[in-house]
Amino acid sequence: MTMTGTIRTTCPYCGVGCGVLATADGRGGFDIAGDPDHPANFGRLCSKGSALGETTGLEGRLLTPRINGVQAGWDQALDLVAGRFRQTIAEHGPDSVAFYVSGQLLTEDYYVANKLMKGFIGSANIDTNSRLCMASSVAGHKRAFGSDTVPGLYEDFEQADLVVLVGSNLAWCHPVLYQRLVAAKTLRPAMKVVVVDPRRTATCDIADLHLALAPGADAALFNALLAQIVARGAVDRRFLAHVSGFAEALVAAQASDPGATGLAPADLRAFCDLWIGTEKVVTVYSQGINQSASGTDKVNAIINCHLATGRIGRPGMGPFSVTGQPNAMGGREVGGLANMLACHLELDNPAHRDAVQGFWGSPAMPTAPGLKAVDMFRAVEEGRIKALWIICTNPAVSMPDADRVAAAIRGCDFVVVSDMIAETDTTRLAHVLLPATGWAEKDGTVTNSERRISRQRALRAPAGQARHDWRILADVAARMGWGAAFAWASPAEVFAEYAALSGVAGTLGSDFDISNRAEQGADGYAAMQPFLWPDAPARQGGRFFGDGRFHTPDGKARMLPVTPQAPKAALSPDYPFRLNTGRVRDHWHTLTRTGLSPRLSAHLAEPFLEIHPDDAMRLGLAPAGLAEVTSPQGRAVLRVLVTDRVKPGEVFAPMHWTGETAPTGRVDALVASVVDPVSGQPESKAAAVRVAPFAARWHGFAVSASAFRPEVDFWAVARTQQGMRAELAGLTMPEDWETMARMLFTLPDATALHVIDRARGIARIAFCDGARVLAALFVSPEPVALSRAHVAGLVGQDSAREVLSGRPGAGRPDNGATVCACFDVGVNQIIHAIAGQHVTSVDALGKALRAGTNCGSCRPELRALIARHAPPLAAE
Known part of the structure; x- marks a missing residue:
């Protein structure tokens, strides 16, 4: 059943939290538009959000439970999950089980998972993939403010006179916020933008100053700024009455070497001039700060500068963390991290534990933090965790040292995976697969980077036998003997309980309190409009900390002494390059959603390696050739993109590709599992790697009307409007190209047209049904030169004679990439x-x-x- 009319919902991608208008198109899909009334985006959508209607089909969906690969009924699957978890706990204790969850869950799902693990199983072994992106920000906030509170609002971007973007490619990773910033700068050309990033990104397009600092040198930069703030008399002495630790932080800052930034003195001076000379400054930071073995210190180095100048919690000024996932913030609010309790309460605070346990009426409550993500999978590897439930995430690809993590999951005694996608690197390792609902079917709430809670509403009934994650968790809890505490009938009831608990937290001094929503009922929940927290009798929305009141025991903010640290992975003659990782413009995480959209795959269709021209020439890497990248942890083969966007000695690769889309493009297999000692967040942007040419003897490009899975040394597949395309390469030559192509496409009997020149290593083969093109393969000793979009567009057309040319005929346009x-x-x-x-x-x-x-x-x-x-x- 598809809902009728236009439904207001929220985008499931980044932490901007854009409002979406979805209207059934009458063909089983949806027309998508931005919601002009949503205060996060005011009608804007990025390319990913605009393409949501192309990602709601059933292809690739997990539609029934599976046990050891065989379809099963829900009762059988849930009985098995509950029984194995109950047995494991009885034999080995509650810490022998773990949940690994996701910032793409809705808040209601997250709350139920946290309640089950911490309050009823009695372990804190629940962690989230938000550990990989936002944990350092959480830790930095808590050290400075006493709470994980984002002080400002999105409108501060537009009200600031200076916006500093640190480790944030806002143009590609948070495009709607970037467009709000562009619009503001257009209206007020005097506004300045500084981009701090070792790599020149698309965001630099609007930068008045780009600081291409040395990798990992952010703390040295902000220590240098703090020292200059003091030297130039820019300290706000009145605000410092609300701050402790100033003297210690200053000593550390003055001891830092500004030269460690790698910046020219003139650029460093220009940055300090802008920052110190502009009162209304917002410092926006993201993964370039957080994904570091010293990420928490970097966060505090930024916050130190804002506290020293009192530039926090007022219009147009403050530090601002932008989250990577749609509900990373909601997960933090419900205590989804292994070291937290719900509603920003503290796991190591006995009064907080007692309050939550009493509210839940739960039989147990852990007294110590659980295992953070990297440690959790290490415990799986070592056999200390014997039953693991992975929900809505793909750690066999996205965790650092991904090959080792995949092996650990494969060796675990009992693995449950809840997902909407049938085949991922992680679902392939599960004993039990549980079909979950996805966007367009889920119903609940998410919180964006500015603390705004929005509704995500269902557009249709669940596909197949899929169930909501909160419902699956509650059904397992009931089978484990706790049915009364998990007896909700709807997400509205889950939200009401959560809101009521936040009221208890508010009485304990928590900043997170939405207790005004506890009694709104099902109708109020259904109609709920986006709102900022807190939403409580004593306070609603707004900014934090401008009044100098913080959530520490003495009510003062804390400045922290920060000693800059170099990246943990040391460069060496064997591994001389520093690898930076990140996202591309049109894709999301591990491609399970955006990979369904042909137009999102058309911009960058395969994993690549950005490398400086001098390095490429020295190593013998040709543009569009292939590079083999190795680290002590793993190996990848990536397309070479020669560019001066990166500096000599530094390379960049995106993290999206998987064993399902490009097995040798799994970039997190290269990343060491080194973590920040405070936050537990991995250092994902500073691996030490070696780069060399991949000595392929042939390169290929293939298109087909049907999906196919190549079995060659390098391959990367992508969706097209007509079917599938693939880039291929091999280390050995097949004996017969036509035989190889028939096996590739599974077309043993189709008519073949071909041009094959074995002496030159060239082959062009098309398979047809009459004049209709079914598939085609193009082979060359070098990367194949042809019009890929044109060739892909001929599949399914009566173009058998045209397809082998690889280019449009006279009078036919070639739009290009x-x-x-x-x-x-x-x-x-x-x-x-x-x-x-x-x-x-x-x-x-x-x-x-x-x-x-x-x-x-x-x-x-x-x-x-x-x-x-x-x-x-x-x-x-």
Whole structure:
């Protein structure tokens, strides 16, 4: 059953928390638009959000429970899960079991998982993939403020006179916030933007200053700033009355070496001039800060500067952490991390434990933190955790040292995975698979990076036998003997209990209190509009800490002495490159959702390695060739992208590809499981690696109307409008190309057209049904040069004779590789408009082609194309 009319819901991607309007299209799908009334996005959506309607089909869905790969009924599967967990606890104690959950769960799901593990199983062994992205921010907030509180609001981005983006490629990772910032800067050209990032990213397009600091040197930068704040008399002495630790923090800052930043003195001075000379400054930070073995110290180095100047909790100023996942914040609020309790209460505080246990009426409560993510999987490997439940995440790909984690899961006595996708690197390792609902079916709430709680609403009934995660957890809890405490009939009832518990937390001094919502009922929950927490009798929404009141025992903020640390993975002659990892513009996590959208796969369709031209030349790496990247932990093979966006000695690779889409592109297999000692967050942006050419004897490009899984040394598949495409390469030559191609596509009897020149190593083979193209393979000794979009578009068409040419015939356009994914605009279209039609501004390109007029993430690329291809001005 599909809901009728237009449904207001929330995007399931990044932590911006954009409102979405979804309308059934009459064909089983949905038309998607931004919600103009949602205060996070005001109608804007990025390319990923705009393509949500393309990702709601049933292809690849897990639709029934499975036990050891065999379909099973829900009762059988749930009885087995409850029985094995109960038996394991009886034999080995509560700490022999663990839950690993996700920032993509809804708050209601998260709350139930936390209640079951901590309050009833009696272990704190529940952690989340948010440990990989936001734990250092949590720890830094708690050290400085006494609570995990984001002080500011999104509107501060627009009200600031200076926005400093640190370790944040906002243009690609939080595009709607980036567009809000662009719009504000356009209205107020005097606004300044500084980007602090070792790599030149798309976000630098609006930067007045780009500080390409040395990898990991953020703490040295902000220590240098703090020292200058004091030296120039910019300290707010009145606000310092609300702060402790100033003297110690200053001593540490003055002891730091500014040269460790790797910046030219003039650039460092320019940054200090801007920051100190601008009162309304917001410092926005993300994974470049958090994903570090000293991430918590980096967070506190930033906060120190804001506390010293009193620039916090007032319009247009403050430190601001932007979260990577749609409900990373909600997970923090319900105590989803192994060292927290619900509603920002403390696990190591006896009064807090007693209050939560009393509210839940639970039989047990852990007295010590559980295992954080990296330690959890190490305990799985060592056999200390014997039953593991993974919910809504893919750790066999996304955890550092991913090969080792996958092996640990494979060796665990009992593994349960709840997911909406049938085949992932992690589901393949499960004993029991439980089909969960996904976006378009889930019903609950999420919290975005500015503490705004929004409803995510169901657009249709669950697919197949899928069930909501909170319901699955509650059903297992009932089978373990705790049915009365988990007897909710709806997510509204779960939310009401959670809101009521927050009222208890509020009486204990917690900042998180939404108790005004506890009695709103089912109708109020159904109609609930986005709101900022807190929402309590004593306080509603707004900023925190501008009044100088903090959540520490003495009510004062704490400045922390910070000693900058180099990345833990040391460079050496064997591993001389520093590997940075991150996201690309149009994809999300491990591709299970965005990989379903052909247009999102068209911009960057395979894993790649950015490397500086000098390094590429020295190593013999050709543009578009393949590189083998190795670390002490693992190996990857990636497409070479030669660019000066990275500095010599530094390389960058995205983290999205998996064993299902590009087995040798699993970048987190290269990353060591080194963690921040305070937060437990892994250092994912500073691995030490070796880079060398991948000595492929042949390269291939393949398209097919049907899905196929290559069995060659390198491959990467992506969805097209007509079927599937793949990049291929091999270390050995097949005996017969046609035989190999038939096996690749599983087309033993189809008619083949081919051009094969074994002496030159060239083969072009098309399989047809009459004139209709079923599949095609192109092989060359070098990376195959042809029009990929054109060839992919011929699949399923009566184009058997045309397809082997690999390029459009006379009079047929070749749009080229996609640049604007929102409107499917190709690079050749853009170049033609620039060079042939003399379109020489991004706005003019938007009017001509629509490119860059939706999410705007491609505008930096458009500007670069204009600079490269605009005809020279005529001499006067």
